[in-house]
Amino acid sequence: MNEYLTREIWKMRKNIKTRPGTPVVSLLHVENKTYQLLFMSCGCENACTFCNYGFDYNLTRELVMPELKKIQLEEYDIGVLELEANGSFLSEREIPYDLFVEILRFVANKNIPAISMETHYKTITEKKLQDIRRILGEDQQINFELGFESSSEDVRAIYNKDIDNSEFLEVADLCHKYEIGLEVNVLLGAPFLTYEEQIKDCLDTLKFIFEEMPEGTIAVLFPINIKENTMLKHWQDIGIYDQISSWEFVELLHRIPEEYLDKLTIAWWGERENAFTKGIMQTPKTCKNCNKRLMDFYKKFYCNWNPIIRKQMIEKMWKSRCSCCKK
Numbered sequence: 001m002n003e004y005l006t007r008e009i010w011k012m013r014k015n016i017k018t019r020p021g022t023p024v025v026s027l028l029h030v031e032n033k034t035y036q037l038l039f040m041s042c043g044c045e046n047a048c049t050f051c052n053y054g055f056d057y058n059l060t061r062e063l064v065m066p067e068l069k070k071i072q073l074e075e076y077d078i079g080v081l082e083l084e085a086n087g088s089f090l091s092e093r094e095i096p097y098d099l100f101v102e103i104l105r106f107v108a109n110k111n112i113p114a115i116s117m118e119t120h121y122k123t124i125t126e127k128k129l130q131d132i133r134r135i136l137g138e139d140q141q142i143n144f145e146l147g148f149e150s151s152s153e154d155v156r157a158i159y160n161k162d163i164d165n166s167e168f169l170e171v172a173d174l175c176h177k178y179e180i181g182l183e184v185n186v187l188l189g190a191p192f193l194t195y196e197e198q199i200k201d202c203l204d205t206l207k208f209i210f211e212e213m214p215e216g217t218i219a220v221l222f223p224i225n226i227k228e229n230t231m232l233k234h235w236q237d238i239g240i241y242d243q244i245s246s247w248e249f250v251e252l253l254h255r256i257p258e259e260y261l262d263k264l265t266i267a268w269w270g271e272r273e274n275a276f277t278k279g280i281m282q283t284p285k286t287c288k289n290c291n292k293r294l295m296d297f298y299k300k301f302y303c304n305w306n307p308i309i310r311k312q313m314i315e316k317m318w319k320s321r322c323s324c325c326k327k
Contacts, residue, residue: 001047005160005231009049009160009230009231013043013053014055016054017054018040018057022040024040024057025068027071032079033077034079034080035080035082036081037103039064039083041057041094042094045087045091048160048161049158050187050225050226050231052227052228052229052281059094061096064099064102064103068103069106074110078110078112078113079114080112080116081114082116082117083103083118085118088119088123089117090119090124104131108136108137116142119144120146120147121172122162129178129180132178142180143180143218144182145220146183146184148163148186148209149187150202151205152201152204158192159187159190169212175214176214182218183218184213184219186202186206187202187222188248189223192240203255206256218263218265219260219263219265220266221252223244223246223249223269225268226281228281243283244284245324247290247294247321248284249266250314250318251318254314266298269294270283270284287324290324297313301313
């Protein structure tokens with residue numbers, strides 16, 4: 001990571017204050033049958049230019065478990081349960097290992113079809129994979145969501161992202177050994193790239209993911225969001241970056257090969273805020289004439305994995321794009 005960017009980003013994060021009464025753990029509804037258990041941890045040890053993970057609680061088993069046990073997962077129709085922290089769920093700095101084990105025991109045997117954990121690839125070890133499988137069981141569907149953003153080293157330098165492609169692939173193979181699926185994040189809207197370069201970067205990254213990573217790896221496409229107390233917001237404030245259009249995200253989907261369309265999903269497209277992000281980030285630009293139509297499209301795309309139907313939905317949207325769609 002760049003020392004200057006890292007230092008400045010950590011300064012910005014110190015301005016982030018937890019809202020009064022923010023619980024240490026909450027169950028949040030994402031979309032459809034997807035829910036998120038969000039643990040408000042002490043903050044990510046990385047320093048990405050687009051992230052504003054704050055410094056919240058120093059979590060302990062004694063602090064978290066009484067609150068977690070109040071959440072009755074059995075009362076919800078959960079298809080996917082996401083385990084999230086302020087950065088990496090497998091980070092022992094954020095989630096001490098004894099607490100990590102207790103959380104796994106809490107969600108085990110709840111008849112939840114799929115359990116997902118968001119984490120940095122460097123937090124994954126074989127011991128952790130063994131413990132996860134031992135506690136959750138051999139038949140439990142498990143996925144890791146990993147930040148990757150771009151297969152380009154130059155683009156990742158803009159994001160101040162500490163990733164080595166060859167190391168990432170080694171971890172991906174280790175996860176595959178334990179039959180843990182991967183959801184790999186891809187970010188649209190890199191600063192200092194042209195509109196065309198931003199789209200091409202995502203297309204190149206998708207090609208890398210689907211050709212180099214284990215079979216069954218899912219790509220998660222994110223249009224960039226500008227959040228308060230981030231380097232991205234600072235670059236916007238001084239006039240060298242601005243928010244992308246939501247129609248650029250549609251064009252990216254329009255240009256993705258059809259054979260990839262059942263291997264990817266989307267996230268944080270505009271209305272995908274939660275209780276802790278609402279009102280403190282800029283989502284991709286729309287206008288009053290197209291906003292609802294775009295949000296409806298994203299929800300339908302997210303919930304339907306049929307590549308033929310997805311292609312039809314994309315083509316219909318792209319052919320009827322709004323006059324606010326400008327490159």
